Amino acid sequence: MNERNERIHGVACTFRKASDVYHAAEKVRDAGWKQWDVHTPFPIHGMDQAMGLPRSPVPRLTLLGGLTGFVTGCLLTWYTNSFDYPIVVGGKPFWSVIFPFPVLYECTILFAAFGTFFGQFIFNRLPRHHHPLFDHPQFARVSDDTFMIVLEATDPNFHVDESRNFLQSLGGQEITIVRD
């Protein structure tokens, strides 16, 4: 990456039709791009595959959160009822997996939800208060009647002129450089 590119966020290009942007996305995917995105006014079925996106990693943090919650619930009920202040309730054992089970699964669910909630923040790199695309004059239209592909400068494939030509070859309409 040269010095000049560091001040460039990427190259943006608009499309007029959903099918155009869909097929263009397939070609960007096949060219081996990793740091790029497609912006559309509505969800397009099959876009994930057309972009070659992998499954979200968030469920892993959900599972991790759930396991943490289960262990936390076990420790909480064991520490309070059996270790710190052992007390007989209803003739039941000080600790078993049965009586505190509602606590265990509620903790599992709570921590799994935390894992999901904070996991998506981590993987989406949020919170973030500004994005270079917000300064793009055409960007507001991708929530109305325009589709957009943005090739980002952080991708090893990126080179300002070549990337512009590449987008042109995909049938892009308005091609602009987005500055950081």
Next chain:
Amino acid sequence: MSATPASLPAHWKKFLFAGLAALAVVWFFAFQAATHGDHRGPLSVILGALFWVATLIGLLMLTMITRVFDAGWAPVIRRTWELALPALPIVLLLSVVPMAFIPKFRHLLWEWTNAEHLLPSGHAVGHDPILQAKSWFLNEGFFLARIAYYVVFFAVLVWALRRGSFAQDTDRTAGHTHRLHAISAAGIPLAAVSLTMLAFDCLMALSYHWFSTMYGVWFFALSIRLALAFTVIATYRLSNGGWLDGILNQAHRHVLGCLMLAFTVFWAYISFSQYFLIYTANIPEETFWYNIREFDPVTGAKNQWWGVSLYLIFGFFLLPFLSLLFYRTKIVAGRLLAVASIIFVGGLVDLWFNAVPRQINAAGTPEGFVVSPFLTSYLAVDVLAVLGFGALVVAVLLRAAGRHETIPVHDPRILESINYHE
């Protein structure tokens, strides 16, 4: 593909004869056992039948639920459910109905119907104050009327749901979809009450002292789990050389997998809650039911049912639950089929756990009774009964498939269903 999609329905008679042959053997053992005063033979008929009654009630509920929610994915799969549904009243007529209406079988299976039957305490059932207090519900006349009602109710509901759906194939009117929506909305609460009562009568009343207000919900959860497992297994076969070849896609498997995960959790939630409340309240009329499923009443040593209970926790809940958490289990056909098979087998184990253990009079023992064991040669008869009734269900499904469209070609949502997307 070896077989063309059209060739499958031609095999329905083979399944019919295989099923009837298997059931003849099962009924022979039931008669043999009954003449010796053994309830376990007749119980095999009930177990095999209830496995499929639960599956078919699950299919019936799924049919109505997907109608009420206008589920876009459902139409292509729902037609296969509708084809199988007439088996529900047929299985009831060949099992629960004769068992309840023939006094010899009724008195063996439902001990409270025989006032002279002696309890382990030495008293006759008719003098049991607990039964007397329940006799407004547990009396022979009302019991038989309810059994007859289940057959009629489910037959009428199945008829109504199928009639509109098949009529749409020829007259192409969307109005059927609206009418079936209304029938389903009314049918769900009625079927919920009926399946609860059926679970009370056919399973809970086998041990009349015990009661659980969650029993109907447990039976519903089991029914849906079995129905989804049946759907996965059937659609796997039907999409490999059957009428769903080239129609069933990854998104359909994903939605079935998600539902299997949801109802695996729901079943565990209900089964555990029932145990948890009885464990916490610690009332003898309730706890004995779990006690005989855990240990020997005299020595306190764990009995065979302890192992069955653990299988339910680890094999019927934890294994399917952990497997189905993974996305790929829900979309890879072979893996989903494997989990569905585990659930199918587990459903039978759950029925064994619920129906088989009972206190059998044994003079000379300290408690006056022994708990019927899990491992007996009747397990083979149970499995034969499941296979026999299963062959009948498949025969009904294939026969109907040869007489009707195998997907609802003029359902307003047929394209949405065929092109269903995750």
